[in-house]
Amino acid sequence: MELLPPEIILGMVEQHMNMATVMQFMQTTKARSPHPNSPQRRTYEASICRAQMAARRLPPAGHVLSSRGPERRVIAANTFAAVLELDVRQERISDALRHDFWNTGSPPLLGPLTRRQQARLLELMRASLCRCDHIADIAAACSHPRAPADTRTAQIDYMASLSTEQLAALFYTVDMAGFGFVRARKYEAEDPLVWEKITVFEECLLRHGSWFLWAHLQGGQASHATQLIEAGLKELTDWETGKEGMLPGLRMSLVDAYRARLGDAHDVDLEASLRERVRRQVMAPQNT
Structure with a gap:
């Protein structure tokens, strides 16, 4: 399954698609793609997430701590998981x-x-x-x-x-x-x-x-x-x-x-x- 172009995925996000749904979609394409960890895929994700972060009133400066449990694991910046964390917060x-x-x-x-x-x-x-x-x-x-x-x-x-x-x-x-x-x-x-x-x-x-x-x-x-x-x-x-x-x-x-x-x-x-x-x-x- 081919990845959608980044501008299409970004448009989906800008139209208020739930970030959890976007993550689920990306996981599906990852599972079907012959190159799930390709630089292209990571570039798409970073591009989409940077746009999401920039649109926020007080975006984080870098990595963020998870709020999903007391262990507070580190979530890398400019990832879907980081955007979802900000939504949870x-x-x-x-x-x-x-x-x-x-x-x-x-x-x-x-x-x-x-x-x-x-x-x-x-x-x-x-x-x-x-x-x-x-x-x-x-x-x-x-x-x-x-x-x-x-x-x-x-x-x-x-x-x-x-x-x-x-x-x-x-x-x-x-x-x-x-x-x-x-x-x-x-x-x-x-x-x-x-x-x-x-x-x-x-x-x-x-x-x-x-x-x-x-x-x-x-x-x-x-x-x-x-x-x-x-x-x-x-x-x-x-x-x-x-x-x-x-x-x-x-x-x-x-x-x-x-x-x-x-x-x-x-x-x-x-x-x-x-x-x-x-x-x-x-x-x-x-x-x-």
């Missing part, structure tokens, strides 16, 4: 944002919002969760032979490369997730570990991306998300007690990156600054 982010985990009607720092303002806030949160995925995916690009410290440095550099408004939105989304975590678990202020638990939850969101949030909210993967939180608590304790070899936390690095944009950060009310920057974005006209 978007569906799960949409599911997570519809969850009552969030209080988008009257969110922290912002107060009551109109429907249009809520929609604008959800746009910012969706983009921020995609950026959490970008931070997590850096681990795919920085796998062996690079050391974990190199991965963490690259993740911190990525956050530092964001605009002040993007940093504010990311900071706020992560912070809001922490509020949701406490509300859902009904932790009391008297809990001696309440702030550590919030910090670790936010750290896990930055480190593992939207998959962690989805896993936390869903029954099937919730136990693994809990294990990550428990591991994070131990890591935080090790860092606070000065254990050798501990890496800087991403949550702390995000706060530092935002503070670095505020000029004389020591004289700035961090909460008031964050509220004002996010409020301006939420109150802005749609699509600006």
